[in-house]
Every structure is written in structure tokens, then in C-alpha cells.
Amino acid sequence: MAMHERLSFYAKRDSILHRLNPLTKLTLVFGFVLISFFAPFYWTPHLLILSGVIPLSFTGKVAREYFNASLRLILPAAGFLFIMQALFQPLEGEELFRIGFLHPTKESVMFAFANAMRIFLMVSSFTLFLLTTHPSELMSDLTRRGLPGQFAYVIISTIQILPQMQAKAQTIISAQRSRGLDTQSSFLKRAGSLIPLVGPLVFGSLVEVEERAIAIEARGFTSTKTKTSLHEIPDTNSDKMIRWILAALVLISLALRLWLS
Amino acid sequence: MLNNIKKDFNTMTWVLIPVAIAINIAIGQIVVTLKLPVFLDSVGTVLVGVLCGPWAGALTGALSNTIWGIAIDPNALPWWPVAFFIGLVSGFMAKGGWFKSWWKVVVTGFVVALTAAAASTPIAVYLFGGITASGSSFITAYLMQTGLGVFQAVFSTSFLVEPVDKITTAMLAFAIVQGLSRRFIARFPRPENVEDEGGANQTQLYIAIGVVVLLVLFAAFMLRNILGG
Amino acid sequence: MAIVNLQNVTYTYPLTHSPVLQNINLRVNEGQFVSIIGPNGAGKSTLCYTIAGFVPHFFKGELTGTVEVADNESSKSNLHEWVLNVGLAFQNPFNQISGAKYTVFEELAFGLENIGVPRDEMKVRVEDAMKLTGISDLADRSPYSLSGGQQQRVALTSILVMQPKVLVLDEPTSQMDPIGTREVFGVIRKLAEQGMTVILVEHKVEWIAQFADRVIALKDGQILLEGTPGEVLTSPILEQSGFGISRYTSVARKAQGIGLWKNDQLPVTLDEAVEGFALTPSPSPRGRGEQ
Numbered sequence: 016m017a018m019h020e021r022l023s024f025y026a027k028r029d030s031i032l033h034r035l036n037p038l039t040k041l042t043l044v045f046g047f048v049l050i051s052f053f054a055p056f057y058w059t060p061h062l063l064i065l066s067g068v069i070p071l072s073f074t075g076k077v078a079r080e081y082f083n084a085s086l087r088l089i090l091p092a093a094g095f096l097f098i099m100q101a102l103f104q105p106l107e108g109e110e111l112f113r114i115g116f117l118h119p120t121k122e123s124v125m126f127a128f129a130n131a132m133r134i135f136l137m138v139s140s141f142t143l144f145l146l147t148t149h150p151s152e153l154m155s156d157l158t159r160r161g162l163p164g165q166f167a168y169v170i171i172s173t174i175q176i177l178p179q180m181q182a183k184a185q186t187i188i189s190a191q192r193s194r195g196l197d198t199q200s201s202f203l204k205r206a207g208s209l210i211p212l213v214g215p216l217v218f219g220s221l222v223e224v225e226e227r228a229i230a231i232e233a234r235g236f237t238s239t240k241t242k243t244s245l246h247e248i249p250d251t252n253s254d255k256m257i258r259w260i261l262a263a264l265v266l267i268s269l270a271l272r273l274w275l276s
Numbered sequence: 277m278l279n280n281i282k283k284d285f286n287t288m289t290w291v292l293i294p295v296a297i298a299i300n301i302a303i304g305q306i307v308v309t310l311k312l313p314v315f316l317d318s319v320g321t322v323l324v325g326v327l328c329g330p331w332a333g334a335l336t337g338a339l340s341n342t343i344w345g346i347a348i349d350p351n352a353l354p355w356w357p358v359a360f361f362i363g364l365v366s367g368f369m370a371k372g373g374w375f376k377s378w379w380k381v382v383v384t385g386f387v388v389a390l391t392a393a394a395a396s397t398p399i400a401v402y403l404f405g406g407i408t409a410s411g412s413s414f415i416t417a418y419l420m421q422t423g424l425g426v427f428q429a430v431f432s433t434s435f436l437v438e439p440v441d442k443i444t445t446a447m448l449a450f451a452i453v454q455g456l457s458r459r460f461i462a463r464f465p466r467p468e469n470v471e472d473e474g475g476a477n478q479t480q481l482y483i484a485i486g487v488v489v490l491l492v493l494f495a496a497f498m499l500r501n502i503l504g505g
Numbered sequence: 506m507a508i509v510n511l512q513n514v515t516y517t518y519p520l521t522h523s524p525v526l527q528n529i530n531l532r533v534n535e536g537q538f539v540s541i542i543g544p545n546g547a548g549k550s551t552l553c554y555t556i557a558g559f560v561p562h563f564f565k566g567e568l569t570g571t572v573e574v575a576d577n578e579s580s581k582s583n584l585h586e587w588v589l590n591v592g593l594a595f596q597n598p599f600n601q602i603s604g605a606k607y608t609v610f611e612e613l614a615f616g617l618e619n620i621g622v623p624r625d626e627m628k629v630r631v632e633d634a635m636k637l638t639g640i641s642d643l644a645d646r647s648p649y650s651l652s653g654g655q656q657q658r659v660a661l662t663s664i665l666v667m668q669p670k671v672l673v674l675d676e677p678t679s680q681m682d683p684i685g686t687r688e689v690f691g692v693i694r695k696l697a698e699q700g701m702t703v704i705l706v707e708h709k710v711e712w713i714a715q716f717a718d719r720v721i722a723l724k725d726g727q728i729l730l731e732g733t734p735g736e737v738l739t740s741p742i743l744e745q746s747g748f749g750i751s752r753y754t755s756v757a758r759k760a761q762g763i764g765l766w767k768n769d770q771l772p773v774t775l776d777e778a779v780e781g782f783a784l785t786p787s788p789s790p791r792g793r794g795e796q
């Protein structure tokens with residue numbers, strides 16, 4: 016059930032960041048990520064995190080949620096990648112220490128650190144985006160800009176079905192446990208218990224597909240008319256300006272990379 | 277061609293895709309709970325590829341990885357092209373009639389595995405320098421220590437890991453299709469992909485086992501060549 | 506004037522050989538409330554799907570005869586145009602939630618967004634429909650957080666906002682507890698009072714008797730009986746053919762056998778039964794055994 020919280024990241028606040036157009040915020044995310052890949056300086060991801068994402072989380076009044084998610088979700092993932100790469104990446108250079116066949120070098124550690132920070136930047140800026148943008152707002156705006164309505168349906172529907180499915184999976188696992196499923200038992204036993212776990216879950220959810228298809232067809236899902244939207248999503252001049260500035264920064268960082276290398 | 281693709285996306289397809297993504301993730305997590313040495317995180321993707329065509333499968337795969345990456349494990353995010361190709365290739369295999377009996381499904385699984393290995397190699401090499409956050413990177417690291425180039429090391433690792441996983445995935449998807457009523461399957465855009473071919477189940481099983489053995493031998497032979505070269 | 510007109514309709518699902526509907530002729534006038542009853546497998550749901558256009562457009566298969574609603578012919582129309590004529594709601598309320606929306610209000614607007622209704626009109630239509638079905642207080646709730654009865658009322662409302670000419674309801678209360686059933690029938694009563702054309706498949710005959718202008722008994726894909734609720738629901742043929750009948754009817758029929766029921770007409774509802782037994786001079790049942 017912890018999943019449910021995670022999937023609906025959105026934290027309702029009244030902030031400048033919340034009021035920005037969803038596309039503007041999306042541009043911000045992709046802008047940050049692209050700049051961190053293009054700009055030829057190892058410190059770009061760190062700079063963007065410290066002077067971009069973190070201050071923005073305060074502007075959006077979601078700093079607490081942001082740090083919470085970063086520590087719980089992103090840091091372990093980025094940390095694991097860092098350790099794997101630092102230990103195993105065979106980069107030539109100054110050897111730090113040697114255990115068995117592991118001999119991490121200063122270069123491999125630097126490389127791993129930059130990679131981990133890039134991943135951290137990528138995911139944490141996306142988290143910030145999800146914290147301040149309601150999914151239906153995002154989809155309304157993107158649909159208005161030409162994203163087919165069916166895509167919006169798929170995204171939101173997945174976000175809503177997934178926690179239900181995981182809850183069901185949990186129920187089935189506990190039910191099987193009470194009937195003697197042991198996750199510590201032998202490999203063959205565990206493999207054999209896969210089918211009774213997966214079967215009810217899959218067939219139960221597939222049976223619903225037909226009725227749901229009928230239900231949304233009955234409500235004009237395949238209508239050929241131009242769709243309208245219940246929500247009006249504001250798109251101001253400052254929104255447009257921010258998007259242009261970000262596009263320019265991405266181009267500049269790309270130019271720097273080409274020029275300096 | 278575009279019109280044909282459009283036909284694959286009927287309302288049943290659009291409703292199936294979210295369910296398939298949820299199936300991917302739910303089975304993937306059950307497998308983790310059971311501590312099985314496979315991923316099985318593309319059963320839904322293969323299912324969509326088979327019932328609704330290659331492009332629907334590809335879309336399912338790409339979205340699945342993206343949502344997995346955002347909601348559960350950020351490290352899954354960069355691998356969406358792999359999932360894309362898994363859906364695409366399983367769709368094309370099914371279209372070619374390779375999803376109608378157990379032994380054919382095994383072949384499909386193997387081809388999907390090759391695709392996955394081929395698609396993941398450049399990502400692992402160029403984005404991660406060969407070492408990813410996956411446990412199988414231990415193998416890659418070891419192979420690199422033995423003096424193998426990063427490309428060969430990564431590809432050999434995938435080649436070792438993928439076939440078991442993808443063949444099991446394809447067989448699981450086939451078992452699911454077998455459990456669905458013909459009438460239900462008929463609503464999807466490509467029911468002809470899974471029309472029953474007949475033939476005794478037992479014979480099929482023997483052929484399937486034979487095919488697995490052949491594929492394993494083939495894989496071993498290929499691997500030796502790669503490692504040797 | 507007939508708004509729904511089925512002539513010689515016979516339908517066979519794909520991959521099957523025997524028809525589910527055979528030679529159905531059915532006319533429903535504007536503003537009429539028609540109820541369809543029948544045992545399991547009689548073809549009730551298929552008949553609903555046929556009127557709502559899902560047969561043959563969604564289910565494929567082989568349809569002969571003509572299905573007309575408001576002078577349009579189903580086989581010559583597209584499903585997405587047809588659903589503007591005929592609204593369909595069915596048993597399972599959970600599966601009728603689109604899944605694409607977060608609040609009840611958004612859920613109700615989903616259909617209107619799809620057919621391109623302007624925003625201002627959309628809001629008015631959603632609010633009006635919510636008032637009609639009494640769910641205005643649920644507007645900001647998540648559709649998934651509701652009770653079965655509430656979900657089913659949301660499903661009904663989501664069809665009503667589309668302003669169909671005919672409403673087809675396929676056993677909308679079969680998965681409801683008594684409270685949910687009462688909630689849903691409360692809505693159906695209002696629709697009947699408003700003069701909506703309604704085709705309702707239902708096995709709770711005591712409720713049907715309260716609203717229906719006409720009852721059709723379906724068996725093995727054919728129309729077995731047709732007439733007023735009083736005629737059809739108390740017909741001895743029903744009991745012989747395996748239909749569920751009202752317990753008040755069976756009690757009164759037994760009473761008739763021993764001379765305790767004096768009315769010609771057998772009752773379907775509790776009220777009718779009480780009224781009828783009150784006519785019996787003596788001995789008075791004194792209301793024992795009534796709940």
C-alpha cells in the first residue's frame with residue numbers, strides 16, 4: 016500500500032510552481048537533464064541540483080516531500096549504481112585500493128560519481144515535477160496540444176490500476192502464505208508457486224477489460240469529434256518565456272560541448 | 277501501413293495496455309518476493325504484442341518501463357527501448373505464426389531474448405560504460421577482467437541472462453492466452469495470431485524440450501565464438 | 506411513436522453456431538418504460554447490447570433483421586454515433602468506471618469531453634445530471650472510493666449526461682446490497698417520472714411492477730410473453746418456464762386455490778398483496794407474517 020502514496024506523488028499546494036503550465040515544468044525537467052548530459056563540465060549535475068532543483072522544491076512548497084522521496088527512493092538507486100560502477104568500471108588510472116580482482120581507480124570513482132549524480136538529477140527533477148503537477152492537469156494540457164486522448168487514457172488508467180493490482184498481488188501472496196507458501200523454501204517449490212500466484216491476478220484483471228471497453232465506448236471514447244477539456248489550464252507569457260530560455264540554455268550547452276571537445 | 281497500425285488500436289487494445297503494464301509490474305514484483313533468478317517483467321508486453329500487434333506491444337513496453345522507472349525503480353528508466361523492442365518483436369513473431377504451439381513459443385522467446393540482448397547492449401555500453409545497477413553486471417565485470425572488450429562482455433552477459441527469462445516469459449504469456457476464452461480473444465485486433473493449431477499436448481511438449489536443448493547448444497556455440505573473438 | 510424498433514432480429518456470436526437471439530420483434534414508444542425479464546442465458550444482455558449498438562459493432566458476429574432507434578438503422582451507423590442515441594449501463598459498477606479520471610465530476614465529464622461538448626455547457630450538464638441522481642455531494646470524491654450503490658449511480662449519471670434518447674439498463678442492481686438497490690431504484694424511479702424512455706433488464710420483479718409500462722419475458726432468445734406488468738408477472742406460464750416470480754404472487758396463487766384470494770388479478774408487490782387480502786371478508790389475516 017506504500018505504492019499508492021508513491022504513485023500519486025502530487026502534493027496539493029498553492030505555489031508559483033504549481034501554477035506554472037505543465038508543459039513549462041516538463042520543459043524544465045528535460046532541459047535540466049539535457050544540459051547535464053551536454054555541458055562539458057563534470058560539475059553541471061551538482062550545480063543544477065544545488066541551484067536548480069532544491070531551491071525550486073522550496074519555491075513549490077514541497078521541500079519536505081522532495082527530500083523524503085529523494086532519500087527513500089532515489090539516493091539508494093543512485094548509490095547502488097555508484098558502488099557498482101566505482102568498483103567494476105575498469106578505467107585506467109591511479110589505483111585506490113585492491114581487493115581480489117577489484118581495483119577501483121580514481122577515474123572510475125569520478126566517472127561513477129558523475130553518472131550517479133546525473134541519474135539523481137534526472138529522477139529528482141522528475142519527482143519535483145510530479146509533486147507539483149496533477150496527472151490529469153498534465154494530460155489535459157498535453158491533449159489540448161495534440162496528444163491523442165487515448166494516450167492520456169492509458170497513462171492515467173495505469174496510474175490508477177497499478178496500486179489496485181499491487182494490493183491484489185499482496186492479498187494473493189498473503190493468502191498463499193497462510194496456505195504454506197514459503198519464500199525461503201527450495202527453488203523448485205518457489206518456482207512452482209508462481210502459477211497459483213500469477214493466475215488469479217492475471218485472469219481477474221483481464222476479465223474486466225471487455226466490460227471497461229464497453230463502458231468507455233458507451234461514453235464516446237472512439238468519437239471522431241475534437242475533444243474538449245473540463246479543466247482550463249493557463250499558459251501565460253512567462254510560461255512561454257521560461258520555455259524559450261530553457262531551450263536556449265540547452266543549445267548553449269550543446270554548443271559548448273561541440274566547441275570544447 | 278499506417279491504417280493497418282490504426283486497426284490494431286481498438287478500444288480493447290487501449291483498455292488492455294494499462295492492465296498489461298500492471299501485470300508486468302505485479303508479476304515482476306511477485307518474482308522478487310519469491311526470489312526467483314528471472315525478471316518476468318514483460319509478460320503483459322508480450323501478451324499485448326501477440327493479441328494486438330507489434331506496435332501496441334512496443335508502446336506497452338516503452339510505457340511500462342517509463343512508469344516503472346518513475347514509480348518504483350529509477351534505474352529502469354533508461355531501458356525503455358529494450359522493452360519497446362520486446363513488444364515489437366513478440367508482435368511480429370506472433371504475426372508470422374510463431375505463437376501457436378509450445379515449441380514455437382519457445383522459439384519466439386529465444387528470438388525476443390536475442391532482441392533484448394542486442395537492444396540493451398548499446399545502452400549499457402554508452403550510457404553506463406558497461407556496468408549497470410543490475411546484479412548481472414558482476415558477470416560483465418568478471419568478463420572485462422579476463423580481458424574482454426566492453427561490448428563483448430556486455431553482450432555475452434545479456435546472452436547468458438536473457439534466454440531463460442524471455443522463454444519463460446513467452447511461455448507464461450502463452451499459458452495465459454490458452455486460459456482465455458476464444459470469444460474473449462475474438463474482441464482483440466489479432467485473434468488469428470493464437471488460433472489453435474491442434475496437435476497433442478504431449479508431443480508438443482517433447483518438441484518444446486527438444487527446441488530448448490537445441491537453442492542452448494546454439495547459444496553456447498555462439499557464446500564461445502564471441503568470447504573467442 | 507416507436508423510438509426503438511427491432512424487426513426479426515436474429516443474432517449469433519462469433520465462433521458459436523446457435524443464435525442467442527431468435528426472431529425478436531420489439532417496439533418501444535417514446536417515454537415508455539419497458540422491463541425485460543428472463544432466466545439466465547435467455548439472451549437479455551445480448552438484447553441490451555443489440556439495442557445499444559454493441560451487437561454487432563463491438564461483438565462482431567452475425568446479425569440479421571433490422572435494429573432502428575429514432576429512425577436510424579444500427580447496421581448503417583457507427584458505434585460512436587450510435588451511443589449518442591442509446592445509453593447503456595450494466596451490472597458491475599466497478600468496471601464502468603473509466604479509470605481515466607480522479608474525481609466523480611471529472612468522471613462524469615469524460616463522455617462529454619470525448620464528444621466535444623464546450624466547457625461551460627459541460628459543467629451545466631454534469632451538475633444537472635448529478636442533481637437528478639442525487640450525487641452532487643460526491644463530486645470531489647474519487648470514483649474508486651465509493652460504495653457499490655454510489656458507483657452505480659455515478660455510472661448511470663455518466664450515461665445520462667450524454668443525453669441519450671433511450672436508456673438501456675442491464676441488471677443495474679444485481680450486484681448491489683439492499684441499500685445500493687434502493688439507491689439505484691430511487692434514480693430509476695425519477696427517470697421514469699421524467700418520461701425518459703427506459704429499457705430495464707431486471708429480475709427483482711417487485712420493483713419492476715412499480716415502474717414498468719410493459720414487461721417482456723425472454724426465454725432461449727425468444728419473446729415468450731409480452732404485456733402489462735400485471736399480466737406478465739402473474740402469468741402461470743412464467744413459473745412453469747423457470748422464471749423467478751414474486752413471492753407475493755405465489756402466496757396469493759396458493760391462497761386463491763383455497764378460496765382466500767378473491768381478486769381476479771394476482772399481486773406482484775407487497776402493497777398489492779395487502780390490498781387484495783384486505784378484500785377477503787374473513788377470516789382476516791391480521792397482518793401476521795408481514796414485515
